[in-house]
Amino acid sequence: MEVETSSSSTASLVDKAVVPGDIVLDLTSMSDQTIRLGAGLRQYSDVLSVVKAGKLKFKKPNKYWVESSQKRYAPSVEDTVLGIVVDARADNFLVDIKGPTLAFLPVLAFEGGTRRNIPKFEIGTLLYVRVVKANSCMNPELSCTDASGKAAEFGSLKEGYMFDTSTGLARMLLSSPTCPILEALGRKLSYEIAVGLNGRVWQKILVEKLMQRVQG
Amino acid sequence: MEQRLANTWHMTINEKKFIESALSKNIRVDGRSPVDYRQLTIKFGREDGSSEVQLGETHVIGLVSGQIVQPYRDRPNEGTLAIFTEFSPMADPAFEPGRPGEFAIELGRLIDRGLRESRAVDMESLCIVAGKSVWAIRVDLHILDNGGNLIDTANIAALAALLTYRKPECTLGGENGQDVVVHDPEVREPLPLIIHHMPVAVTFAFFNEGDAMVIDPTHKEEAIMGGRMTATLNSNGDVCAVQKAGGDGVSLSVITHCLRLAALKAVDITSKIKNAVDSYNTARALRKVKRHNALVAPDITVPDSVMKGNQIGQLAEHQAQKFKEESTKTFDTETVVGIPKETVLFNKKNINFIRKDSDSFIGGPSNWDPYSQSIPPTFVRSSQIFPGSSTVDHKKEARTMLIESNSEETKSNNASSGLSRTSSMSQQRTTPKSLKDAVKPKSERKNRPSPASAAN
Numbered sequence: 093m094e095v096e097t098s099s100s101s102t103a104s105l106v107d108k109a110v111v112p113g114d115i116v117l118d119l120t121s122m123s124d125q126t127i128r129l130g131a132g133l134r135q136y137s138d139v140l141s142v143v144k145a146g147k148l149k150f151k152k153p154n155k156y157w158v159e160s161s162q163k164r165y166a167p168s169v170e171d172t173v174l175g176i177v178v179d180a181r182a183d184n185f186l187v188d189i190k191g192p193t194l195a196f197l198p199v200l201a202f203e204g205g206t207r208r209n210i211p212k213f214e215i216g217t218l219l220y221v222r223v224v225k226a227n228s229c230m231n232p233e234l235s236c237t238d239a240s241g242k243a244a245e246f247g248s249l250k251e252g253y254m255f256d257t258s259t260g261l262a263r264m265l266l267s268s269p270t271c272p273i274l275e276a277l278g279r280k281l282s283y284e285i286a287v288g289l290n291g292r293v294w295q296k297i298l299v300e301k302l303m304q305r306v307q308g
Numbered sequence: 309m310e311q312r313l314a315n316t317w318h319m320t321i322n323e324k325k326f327i328e329s330a331l332s333k334n335i336r337v338d339g340r341s342p343v344d345y346r347q348l349t350i351k352f353g354r355e356d357g358s359s360e361v362q363l364g365e366t367h368v369i370g371l372v373s374g375q376i377v378q379p380y381r382d383r384p385n386e387g388t389l390a391i392f393t394e395f396s397p398m399a400d401p402a403f404e405p406g407r408p409g410e411f412a413i414e415l416g417r418l419i420d421r422g423l424r425e426s427r428a429v430d431m432e433s434l435c436i437v438a439g440k441s442v443w444a445i446r447v448d449l450h451i452l453d454n455g456g457n458l459i460d461t462a463n464i465a466a467l468a469a470l471l472t473y474r475k476p477e478c479t480l481g482g483e484n485g486q487d488v489v490v491h492d493p494e495v496r497e498p499l500p501l502i503i504h505h506m507p508v509a510v511t512f513a514f515f516n517e518g519d520a521m522v523i524d525p526t527h528k529e530e531a532i533m534g535g536r537m538t539a540t541l542n543s544n545g546d547v548c549a550v551q552k553a554g555g556d557g558v559s560l561s562v563i564t565h566c567l568r569l570a571a572l573k574a575v576d577i578t579s580k581i582k583n584a585v586d587s588y589n590t591a592r593a594l595r596k597v598k599r600h601n602a603l604v605a606p607d608i609t610v611p612d613s614v615m616k617g618n619q620i621g622q623l624a625e626h627q628a629q630k631f632k633e634e635s636t637k638t639f640d641t642e643t644v645v646g647i648p649k650e651t652v653l654f655n656k657k658n659i660n661f662i663r664k665d666s667d668s669f670i671g672g673p674s675n676w677d678p679y680s681q682s683i684p685p686t687f688v689r690s691s692q693i694f695p696g697s698s699t700v701d702h703k704k705e706a707r708t709m710l711i712e713s714n715s716e717e718t719k720s721n722n723a724s725s726g727l728s729r730t731s732s733m734s735q736q737r738t739t740p741k742s743l744k745d746a747v748k749p750k751s752e753r754k755n756r757p758s759p760a761s762a763a764n
Contacts, residue, residue, distance in 0.1 A: 253326045
């Protein structure tokens, strides 16, 4: 979504809590500017207003969005999420990503994927995937490759344990610099962790490394 | 179909393997030992016969209601008992509204069998006119939240509701003496059901082809269990019902081990239910006390030990008599301990005395019972002035004050005649904060005559 405006009075609301109806930008005074709107914002004729309660975020040069934390996940493009395989069809897998509808993962959306080497995922397999298409009217589409076609750690996660959190907590775990919880855990244990922006976290403690540490 | 798939909860293979491998080492995901129950909370509603039970995250409401119907022809002098279950879709995305599913029917059948076959509820006492009118008791169990182990939770809810249900008293009247007259609860106190014993259901879940067993499975454990067995026992160790519907096979030694465990758990749960029901009954008795409209009593919550069978003076005649009999039994022990400063009476009549706005004492409660067990206000005041004084002094003071108060014109018409009773009434006083606030300090009371000054 691109709107031709300039940013002037929004500095006051950035990083503050906003509720639906708050006007973020008055566009009448702006022209010849491109503003990118993310989740939770909508343009109504010449104002930008909030449609979802949360915290207004801004990323240079021109991206605004509203961040909120809840149990349910609203799929949006380029999110990395953890999905559970629910069914396998001829040309895509049905994957549950805690959104309003199931998502489709095409059987060919893997690195070096051809009709001959389609992966066999059982029902209940946990996958780390990337959202490629997300509209409110269609089922979201996923992929197990990054934008350039490489595997990049996407795919099924084996062993370990998965638990549910809110989307806000998942975002906090993924924030940079590294979340202090993860660092503190890392000092005591060796583990692998995968955090999905849909509020799912998978973790595997590396027991062998832990035994080495204990003995060594 | 896709929409339903999107809304259901899915279990990952990772979780399944994790829980199974943990159980093979006797570790449970929520940190319990394999034979521990989750935390049990039993609450009651305002109406008689409504219970709300929480076992961990599982939440069930039980409601008991009664209706007068014609009995079955082959059992003309027995009432009927029916269990209905309602699996609300808000409890679990897998529950669909409408006709009960297979598990819903199994749950209802299990609880029904536990109560009926073991003859826990006395059916013959439900008969009013043999062959014509009997009570039909209906237990409705509403599942509000499925956190695992619905059977045990629903059973406890049914038991708690049945133990606190009161059916209206009926007598035979009318011209020919055959008509059933159902008395209003305000007119005649409704009667509790006769429950002989409490059949408690204990559910076991089996994993790893019968190698691992846990009690009270959670929702996730239920999703991956191989088999389930429910044993219904009472605190005497009698087995009322055993149910194992399909699933993994288990050896006989495992089953006997489970039954022994269930006997221990049944004792534990029975005592918890009894405590909850007792505190409900005492709170209920308190509520039944009639007050004079002019005076608004503070809402008093009273601990159990104090309230057993005492201080309920204002009920209808037969109730007052009943409680008097009980109290004479309990108060024969003259172990009056020193009353700490903050102890206050519970008797509603006397609260009329000690309230801030009770200057006028226009009248006591509407049913004045000259033989009720009340302590005159003078005694109350003295008890406040002398913290921790010896028992003997209290009795003496009580007697002197009673004599004095008997001679004075108490506007509150609550002169007490039971001396020994009143002195022993002073035992077991603990104060809810609200009562202490309701008590006026001595300096502010205006209309009180001053026998207390003598006590000073």
